[in-house]
Amino acid sequence: MRVAGILLVEDDPSVRTALELALTRQGHSVTSYATGEEALDHIRSRRPEIAILDVMLPGIDGVEVCRRVRKLDQLPVILLTARGDDLDVVVGLEAGADDYVVKPVEPRVLDARIRAVLRRAESASSDRITFGDLVIDRGALKVTLAGKEIHLTPTELRLLLELVRHPGQVLNRRYLLRVVWDHTHIADSRLVDACVQRIRAKIEPRPAAPVFIHTVRGFGYRFSPP
Amino acid sequence: MRVAGILLVEDDPSVRTALELALTRQGHSVTSYATGEEALDHIRSRRPEIAILDVMLPGIDGVEVCRRVRKLDQLPVILLTARGDDLDVVVGLEAGADDYVVKPVEPRVLDARIRAVLRRAESASSDRITFGDLVIDRGALKVTLAGKEIHLTPTELRLLLELVRHPGQVLNRRYLLRVVWDHTHIADSRLVDACVQRIRAKIEPRPAAPVFIHTVRGFGYRFSPP
DNA sequence: ACGCCATGTCACAGTTTGGTGACACAACTC
DNA sequence: GAGTTGTGTCACCAAACTGTGACATGGCGT
Secondary structure, three states, X not given: OOOOEEEEEOOOHHHHHHXXXXXXXXXXXXXXXXXXXHHHHHHHHHOOOEEEEEOOOOOOOHHHHHHHHHHHOOOOEEEEEEOOOHHHHXXXXXOOOOXXXXXXXXXXXXXXXXXXXXXXXXXXXXXXXXXXOEEEEOOOOEEXXXXXXXXXXXXXXXXXXXXXXXXXXXXXXXXXXXXXXXXXXXXOOOHXXXXXXXXXXXXXXXXXXXXXXXXXXXXXXXXXXX | OOOOEEEEEOOOHHHHHHHHHHHHHOOOEEEEEOOHHHXXXXXXXXXXXXXXXXXXXXXXXXXXXXXXXXXXXXXOEEEEEEOOOHHHHHHHHHOOOOEEEEEOOOHHHHHHHHHHHHHHHHHHOOOEEEEOOEEEEOOOOEEEEOOEEEOOOHHHHHHHHHHHHOOOOEEEHHHHHHHHHOOOOOOOOOHXXXXXXXXXXXXXXXXXXXXXXXXXXXXXEEEOOO
């Protein structure tokens, strides 16, 4: 099983050393820091495979580190938070985190999450993702359906990629507006719906009975392969 | 326990039919093939819950199938090998297999391994909570009962999630109205009751004798697993 | 056993939501 | 500048959802 270069950022020394020890035991190679600043330096210079960030940190907090990291590249990120800060889930995912773990966490659970995220990241970093008939080539920014190339406009592509980045998850309209359109203010708008509809018209065999992009009434949309 | 859609790939016909029969007897739903190519097709089109792959296969071998499957998604994989090929263990695990079983294998041993892997896979995927037959996936906003997806309306889902968030606790109507409906004023109404009733009709085997959502007369409702 | 009151049950109409196609306008190409 | 393409909005419609109230039921104390 592959050994990962893990960056761990956690300000509580006892939690930090405990996690570091546990992860090392599980065969990972871990480097840990107490602050976001150090973490950013490390990321820039050492290029870890994955970062595990505590949300609450002195100075630059985990969410902010996550946001900045996301601007740099695709480094997978898992956020750690104390139990009960439910609101953070939204903020964290909006900052681009790949997963979200509530403390205290069982080492083997964390390990499983790490492996899952790495696996996902690996398949995501590969240029092509396949879902049944649908092939999304991120390198070439091309989408093919049953071998036939589908033309998607830039916005449509961004939306589709965002949905695909979280397969199986329901993403709400507000989130999508923020991430795909950068709209922080506008709350109500049929924009997302219209765009989804346009994508469906192109990739769904029968748009009325979608196979890829599912509507979850009252919540949002979910990409899940057939 | 849940019935799994198992994909079995084994080129020796006698072993294949024997295993298929045994697993079917144990309540699994099994589809089997003799080659890796067919298996990959099946995985892409049918999305089984777990794949059991013989390592030695003509054409694309089990390890290679496993590697490719891993690039696609999180499908759990168990590799089968003939006794003594120790080297394969490493290769197999590196390819991302979840478990590794040496032939000949007792059906009940294989069954146990399958259940273990499925359990692990389930708990590793983040937002799922299981109560007996009932599985609530908070990320996908999906509810399944004995493997069958249950459609809940937005309000029903919000109410159920709120109840599940406090398992074993009694939540009173005023609280639920406030949290789920945003009603701060309206005190008395059959609203909560009606909604609970609707949920019960969908998830309770016998709504008259509820197993999940219990009425606590004079106080409210309590979600507690059977 | 009786009556009270909390809860279960149900049907329905008003409301909400999302799908859909049309359209205007901006950006871009030629 | 004319045509083409991409994008945001709108209005309309069907379908889904939900609150409501009347009535039934059943538990519980007396």
